[in-house]
Amino acid sequence: xxxxxxxxxxxxxxxxxxxxxxxxxxxxxxxxxxxxxxxxxxxxxxxxxxxxxxxxxxxxxxxxxxxxxxxxxxxxxxxxxxxxxxxxxxxxxxxxxxxxxxxxxxxxxxxxxxxxxxxxxxxxxxxxxxxxxxxxxxxxxxxxxxxxxxxxxxxxxxxxxxxxxxxxxxxxxxxxxxxxxxxxxxxxxxxxxxxxxxxxxxxxxxxxxxxxxxxxxxxxxxxxxxxxxxxxxxxxxxxxxxxxxxxxxxxxxxxxxxxxxxxxxxxxxxxxxxxxxxxxxxxx
Numbered sequence: 001x002x003x004x005x006x007x008x009x010x011x012x013x014x015x016x017x018x019x020x021x022x023x024x025x026x027x028x029x030x031x032x033x034x035x036x037x038x039x040x041x042x043x044x045x046x047x048x049x050x051x052x053x054x055x056x057x058x059x060x061x062x063x064x065x066x067x068x069x070x071x072x073x074x075x076x077x078x079x080x081x082x083x084x085x086x087x088x089x090x091x092x093x094x095x096x097x098x099x100x101x102x103x104x105x106x107x108x109x110x111x112x113x114x115x116x117x118x119x120x121x122x123x124x125x126x127x128x129x130x131x132x133x134x135x136x137x138x139x140x141x142x143x144x145x146x147x148x149x150x151x152x153x154x155x156x157x158x159x160x161x162x163x164x165x166x167x168x169x170x171x172x173x174x175x176x177x178x179x180x181x182x183x184x185x186x187x188x189x190x191x192x193x194x195x196x197x198x199x200x201x202x203x204x205x206x207x208x209x210x211x212x213x214x215x216x217x218x219x220x221x222x223x224x225x226x227x228x229x230x231x232x233x234x235x236x237x238x239x240x241x242x243x244x245x246x247x248x249x250x251x252x253x254x255x256x257x258x259x260x261x262x263x264x265x266x267x268x269x270x271x272x273x274x275x276x277x278x279x280x281x282x283x284x
Contacts, residue, residue: 029147046161048079049166076114079131082097109131172242238250
């Protein structure tokens, strides 16, 4: 198992405080990692979770008037179901999608909006649902979720998931250099071992990773989770990794040397800057 109580970890608490200061707000985790085996774990990883109308209410906030307000109740499931359609092992999946194709569709909806049409031919009964409000980016809902479980039955929980309008767009993993009791984001077990890729590596309590090794370990863990997840990769536009001191950000598919330190990046500091400068400009 790879579970950790984030509340006991100083680096995690510092990150939470920093996110709150930057303007992110906390949202209750739909599926928190708890160290137990979850038979439906593959369906509980980060995705657009519309229970209690989380996603729908975010869209109504930026589509507040006119028929589009009601049309989105019918059409917002299009965004939700993209990740479900990537489960190629589900015999009930009649409209399968490749993950990259689903990512491209989700991204197109975020950039251009989601078309709706009642089929009457009237202009008043067709239009575009904003998924992201690019004209007034401050109108969007910027939230973080703590300890959202991964797709594998290994007890892993993402330190944080950054969500914009309930869409999980960024995963954060904190991996401290020492394998003591307060180390590794969701990746240390009681015997001091951790998973890196498909290989288990044993760390003695006195053994300490160098900063670059620690950051590489955090990236390996994050990318290993994404590689075994059919949901989160559909929406994930960025990864943030940390060794408890240095914080790096990069596109999910990059090697470590492609990541940049957040301390020098404006777009990672405020939610609106993160949206406009990183999410909108991700390479095609």
